[in-house]
Amino acid sequence: MKALFINGSPRKNFNTVEALESAMKGAQAAGAETERINLYDLQYKGCMSCFACKLKISKTEGVCAIKDALRPVLEKCKEADILVLGSPIYYSSVTGMMRSFMERLMFPAGSYILDENGKPNNYFKNGKKTAMIYTMNVPEEALDAYNYPQILKANADCMKMVFGHCEELYICNTYQFKDYSKYDINMFKEEDKARHRKDHFPIDLQNAFALGKRLAEST
Numbered sequence: 001m002k003a004l005f006i007n008g009s010p011r012k013n014f015n016t017v018e019a020l021e022s023a024m025k026g027a028q029a030a031g032a033e034t035e036r037i038n039l040y041d042l043q044y045k046g047c048m049s050c051f052a053c054k055l056k057i058s059k060t061e062g063v064c065a066i067k068d069a070l071r072p073v074l075e076k077c078k079e080a081d082i083l084v085l086g087s088p089i090y091y092s093s094v095t096g097m098m099r100s101f102m103e104r105l106m107f108p109a110g111s112y113i114l115d116e117n118g119k120p121n122n123y124f125k126n127g128k129k130t131a132m133i134y135t136m137n138v139p140e141e142a143l144d145a146y147n148y149p150q151i152l153k154a155n156a157d158c159m160k161m162v163f164g165h166c167e168e169l170y171i172c173n174t175y176q177f178k179d180y181s182k183y184d185i186n187m188f189k190e191e192d193k194a195r196h197r198k199d200h201f202p203i204d205l206q207n208a209f210a211l212g213k214r215l216a217e218s219t
């Protein structure tokens with residue numbers, strides 16, 4: 001059983017990666033072989049709307065036709081049993097690199113041919129389990145005010161449409177800097193952020209672990 005963890009944060013030792021690492025440990029505990037890929041290490045663009053994946057004579061078989069640094073990752077995604085996408089929230093959405101990755105992952109994998117139930121076919125056809133993990137500054141109690149559950153649900157809905165399954169995990173009120181005293185801020189209080197990091201972040205990491213384990217156990 002193979003589980004891929006896609007890091008959509010430019011930072012490799014902060015909140016999103018910590019959450020992905022916990023989810024990886026959970027998947028490993030349930031017997032999965034795991035790997036993390038850092039999108040910001042790769043040179044690629046989003047979908048170029050070439051429609052090579054939708055041609056009648058297409059040989060892409062669900063993997064984007066563009067030959068760049070993302071293609072080997074997309075091939076691994078096709079083979080993976082579990083796909084966990086982790087991203088910070090940047091202006092109410094996933095990061096640009098994660099968005100571009102998702103276009104290149106989902107569009108070729110999903111088909112324009114409907115099956116007998118009127119649902120689009122999926123070229124991958126292996127009952128993949130997927131999840132989105134989001135980390136963000138907004139505190140949990142303000143999620144609705146920012147409309148995040150509704151906005152972010154669109155990502156999971158698209159993943160579900162293509163792969164048939166997608167869970168979501170929100171990690172709120174993250175600690176953003178190593179040393180708040182160096183930065184010009186009065187929107188957040190370092191003491192509040194530090195308290196949340198100490199009291200709540202370990203629970204977030206436990207939830208990420210449980211998510212990884214659950215996905216692997218159900219595969």
Ligand SMILES: Cc1cc2nc3c(=O)[nH]c(=O)nc-3n(C[C@H](O)[C@H](O)[C@H](O)COP(=O)(O)O)c2cc1C
Nearest residue numbers: 009014015016088089090091092135136137138174
């Ligand atoms: C460009 C940029 C935009 C951001 N926009 C938002 C936002 O709209 N909502 C939010 O809750 N946090 C926002 N944040 C905060 C990050 O989502 C948050 O700190 C996240 O946990 C960072 O992940 P990382 O520690 O893995 O890099 C933004 C951060 C950056 C750098």
